[in-house]
Every structure is written in C-alpha cells, then in structure tokens.
Amino acid sequence: MTWHHVADTADLAGCEVIGREAGGRRIALYRLDDGYFATSDLCTHGNALLSGGAVVEGYIECPAHFGLFAIRTGKAGGAPVTRDLQTFPVRVAEGRIEVEIEG
Numbered sequence: 001m002t003w004h005h006v007a008d009t010a011d012l013a014g015c016e017v018i019g020r021e022a023g024g025r026r027i028a029l030y031r032l033d034d035g036y037f038a039t040s041d042l043c044t045h046g047n048a049l050l051s052g053g054a055v056v057e058g059y060i061e062c063p064a065h066f067g068l069f070a071i072r073t074g075k076a077g078g079a080p081v082t083r084d085l086q087t088f089p090v091r092v093a094e095g096r097i098e099v100e101i102e103g
C-alpha cells in the first residue's frame with residue numbers, strides 16, 4: 001500500500017467532489033463536513049464517473065442514472081446500484097491530501 005498525493009485542500013475549497021488519478025486508479029475525492037474521503041470514481045452500475053455527480057447529504061449521486069452511494073462507506077444506496085464502491089483511506093497534512101492505494 002502506498003500513499004499518493006492526489007490534491008491539496010485548496011483544490012476542494014469551492015466544491016465537494018473532484019476526480020483524480022493515482023496508482024493507475026481513478027479516484028473520486030470528497031470534502032464533507034467531517035473531513036475528506038475517497039472512493040473509486042467509476043460507478044459500479046455502468047461507465048460513469050461519480051466525480052461528475054452531485055454530493056447530497058453524505059451520498060454521491062451518479063450523473064448517469066442517479067444511483068446513490070454512501071461516501072464514507074461506499075455502500076450502494078439501492079436500485080439501480082447494487083454493488084458497493086471501493087473506498088480508500090485518506091490523510092491530510094499541511095494542506096496535502098493523500099490517498100492510500102494498493103501497489
């Protein structure tokens with residue numbers, strides 16, 4: 001497992017989700033009231049990037065078919081999404097946001 005610097009806190013100052021690449025993976029990075037979180041950016045239902053969706057009360061809403069995933073746990077929120085998202089540990093130090101990814 002390796003920590004990857006994926007963004008700075010300033011990158012999320014004006015928004016709640018951005019997309020990044022790290023360790024060969026597409027990552028969605030979120031800013032919520034209680035901190036920063038990371039999930040796979042690719043929806044488990046189809047070929048859509050969640051970083052293009054909307055954050056609604058702790059959930060990310062997929063822009064393609066409006067499936068919901070709990071951002072903190074990756075848990076699928078019901079039809080049409082049934083498979084959970086992968087989540088990644090996040091740490092923040094001196095304005096740097098790092099995500100731990102295999103490899």
Ligand code: FES
Nearest residue numbers: 043046062065067
């Ligand atoms: S691709 Fe995300 S809900 Fe269908």
